[in-house]
Amino acid sequence: MALKPVLGKLISKRVVLASASPRRQEILTNVGLRFEVVPSWFKETLEKSSFASPYEYAIETAKQKALEVANRMHVKHLRTPDIVIGADTIVTVDEQILEKPVDKQDAYRMLSRLSGKEHSVFTGVAIIHCSSKDNQLEMEVTDFYEETKVKFSDLSEELLWEYIHSGEPMDKAGGYGIQALGGMLVEYVHGDFLNVVGFPLNHFCKKLVELYYPPPKHSICHIKHDSVPPVDTFENLSDGENESSNFAEHKGANKLDNSRTHPSGPVYNSEDHYCVKTGFMVPLENTAKSLPTILELIDGFRASKALFVACKLKVFDHLKDKGSLNAVDVANEVGASLCGMERLLDACAALGLLEKTPQGYSNTDSANTYLTSDGKYSLHGYIIHSNEHLWPLFTNLEFAVKEGTRQNHRAFGKKTEDLFKDYYHSQEGKQRFMAAMHSIAHLTARDVATAFDLSQFKSACDLGGCTGALAHELVQIYPNLKITVFDLPEVIANTSYFQPSGQCTAPVTFISGDFFKDNLPEVDLYILSRVLHDWPDEKNHTLLSKIAAVCKPGSALLVAEIVLDEQKTHPPRALLQSLTMTEGKQRSGSEYKQLLEKYGFMNVQIKITENLLDALLCFRKSQSL
Numbered sequence: 001m002a003l004k005p006v007l008g009k010l011i012s013k014r015v016v017l018a019s020a021s022p023r024r025q026e027i028l029t030n031v032g033l034r035f036e037v038v039p040s041w042f043k044e045t046l047e048k049s050s051f052a053s054p055y056e057y058a059i060e061t062a063k064q065k066a067l068e069v070a071n072r073m074h075v076k077h078l079r080t081p082d083i084v085i086g087a088d089t090i091v092t093v094d095e096q097i098l099e100k101p102v103d104k105q106d107a108y109r110m111l112s113r114l115s116g117k118e119h120s121v122f123t124g125v126a127i128i129h130c131s132s133k134d135n136q137l138e139m140e141v142t143d144f145y146e147e148t149k150v151k152f153s154d155l156s157e158e159l160l161w162e163y164i165h166s167g168e169p170m171d172k173a174g175g176y177g178i179q180a181l182g183g184m185l186v187e188y189v190h191g192d193f194l195n196v197v198g199f200p201l202n203h204f205c206k207k208l209v210e211l212y213y214p215p216p217k218h219s220i221c222h223i224k225h226d227s228v229p230p231v232d233t234f235e236n237l238s239d240g241e242n243e244s245s246n247f248a249e250h251k252g253a254n255k256l257d258n259s260r261t262h263p264s265g266p267v268y269n270s271e272d273h274y275c276v277k278t279g280f281m282v283p284l285e286n287t288a289k290s291l292p293t294i295l296e297l298i299d300g301f302r303a304s305k306a307l308f309v310a311c312k313l314k315v316f317d318h319l320k321d322k323g324s325l326n327a328v329d330v331a332n333e334v335g336a337s338l339c340g341m342e343r344l345l346d347a348c349a350a351l352g353l354l355e356k357t358p359q360g361y362s363n364t365d366s367a368n369t370y371l372t373s374d375g376k377y378s379l380h381g382y383i384i385h386s387n388e389h390l391w392p393l394f395t396n397l398e399f400a401v402k403e404g405t406r407q408n409h410r411a412f413g414k415k416t417e418d419l420f421k422d423y424y425h426s427q428e429g430k431q432r433f434m435a436a437m438h439s440i441a442h443l444t445a446r447d448v449a450t451a452f453d454l455s456q457f458k459s460a461c462d463l464g465g466c467t468g469a470l471a472h473e474l475v476q477i478y479p480n481l482k483i484t485v486f487d488l489p490e491v492i493a494n495t496s497y498f499q500p501s502g503q504c505t506a507p508v509t510f511i512s513g514d515f516f517k518d519n520l521p522e523v524d525l526y527i528l529s530r531v532l533h534d535w536p537d538e539k540n541h542t543l544l545s546k547i548a549a550v551c552k553p554g555s556a557l558l559v560a561e562i563v564l565d566e567q568k569t570h571p572p573r574a575l576l577q578s579l580t581m582t583e584g585k586q587r588s589g590s591e592y593k594q595l596l597e598k599y600g601f602m603n604v605q606i607k608i609t610e611n612l613l614d615a616l617l618c619f620r621k622s623q624s625l
């Protein structure tokens with residue numbers, strides 16, 4: 001329970017491991033972290049004698065490895081990761097630093113020094129949080145190290161050479177691998193074993209706790225933290241009501257920007273900017289600093305459409321589990337022209353959605369996870385909905401702005417009678433809409449379900465819960481919770497396709513009805529996920545009054561929505577969504593609080609999750625309205 005939320009904080013982020021080490025990849029994959037691997041090109045040539053202690057050398061090398069990758073991804077590929085992790089493992093004996101042996105003789109020299117002695121293994125780790133402001137890369141570095149003591153038995157010459165000839169020492173610090181044959185040389189280990197193998201997982205998780213779980217404060221989540229007290233354990237992650245998970249607000253890390261951290265190149269100042277066309281850093285006037293953002297916005301529609309078309313043609317599905325395919329194979333599989341497919345695949349590679357090598361094209365890890373139709377957190381349904389439904393509406397945005405109405409008549413040749421009738425006019429439209437809702441609900445379910453401790457509730461009803469994606473996550477986390485999904489009959493009739501297979505948790509019950517008209521079940525916890533923003537005030541009045549009427553004192557309402565900041569300028573995706581809404585609206589935290597309190601729901605707590613949906617929990621007060 002405590003472990004998942006720590007790494008869960010990274011779920012919605014683009015995490016990059018700046019390391020070629022298969023051991024580090026394995027350690028992080030084994031705990032369910034999803035990341036891309038971009039090995040660092042930083043040469044491990046820092047002057048060892050300039051560091052006061054060996055761990056400082058390891059930390060600095062780890063940092064430079066990560067910075068090199070962050071800079072390269074930002075500048076060369078115009079892709080800014082959210083987090084880059086770098087690590088460096090060294091062995092020290094008799095005040096000497098041992099890295100990877102260059103040849104067998106070198107391995108012999110190292111191993112014979114370690115024979116019969118205790119030595120230290122240090123791994124330095126750097127976690128770099130990146131953001132791009134006016135296309136300038138800004139980085140905040142958090143680093144740490146871990147030391148483990150290892151003692152070797154006395155090694156005979158014969159054993160030593162046998163081990164060296166096994167080939168194992170060559171890519172490992174100190175010339176041995178404790179996790180394999182090298183384990184036979186070891187008498188004892190004091191400290192974190194995984195640290196020796198290349199990544200101090202325990203310390204890493206504690207660092208994440210420090211970064212993402214500052215101590216709870218009793219107010220709404222947008223809290224500024226001036227300092228974060230050290231946390232010694234990550235056991236106690238109940239995701240209390242008001243903690244901030246917003247790394248950007250944490251000031252413990254060292255803030256860097258692109259200009260000051262280029263590891264080996266010239267020093268640029270923050271007025272300079274990378275020119276895509278010439279490949280040089282050029283000084284820019286202040287106003288010109290926003291130019292890259294503007295250019296990106298101008299081109300944004302091309303990138304969206306390329307992604308939509310690749311998904312629609314199931315390019316990522318075809319590439320899944322196939323290794324590398326060339327453009328001819330993909331074109332043949334999807335029945336497209338070769339020249340068209342070649343351009344699409346190249347565009348997807350340029351956008352970082354595919355890897356391109358001389359052998360062909362292959363999916364990135366993110367493409368497998370998010371873009372294939374059966375990916376773990378597939379957004380395929382939402383992408384298809386965006387292409388088929390939102391794209392035509394946005395094409396008519398000018399009319400929507402001028403006339404203040406939804407543009408279904410222009411986009412689809414018919415008037416909108418009701419938001420959902422519009423989606424449900426055909427079986428195809430219904431399934432497409434449900435798949436879109438399912439994508440978002442599934443991706444956000446864990447963050448919504450763990451935003452508050454809901455273990456006190458025995459029964460719950462997800463009103464408009466569609467395919468039950470959130471309900472299924474809730475029963476996983478709270479096995480004693482009996483949960484009902486309440487939705488329109490035409491939705492309930494189509495939910496079977498979306499049910500998870502082979503789960504051994506209590507089943508979710510589905511009830512069909514119209515929450516504006518029909519009786520609602522009596523439960524301890526009502527859930528409204530992505531409902532309130534969609535409807536005009538009168539409809540919300542009907543719905544919230546009905547819930548208030550059946551909700552007993554002490555029972556609660558969980559709302560999942562995007563919560564705007566008080567200036568209503570963030571997050572941008574909420575404001576962009578509003579552009580094609582005419583009846584409903586996005587709200588700030590205080591507006592949601594006001595709305596809920598109006599219907600007798602008090603003690604409104606808000607959790608900004610950093611995922612696509614935030615969460616609010618409130619309790620029905622004892623006296624009736």
Ligand SMILES: Cc1cn([C@H]2C[C@H](O)[C@@H](COP(=O)(O)OP(=O)(O)OP(=O)(O)O)O2)c(=O)[nH]c1=O
Pocket residue numbers: 018019020021022023024039040044065087088089090091100121171172173174176177178179182196197198
């Ligand atoms: C001591 C020891 C080291 N190692 C490995 C961990 C690291 O991969 C390697 C030390 O070299 P590093 O330079 O830390 O890492 P790397 O070159 O493998 O990868 P990158 O620089 O791209 O991040 O030694 C073991 O696998 N087992 C061991 O017992």
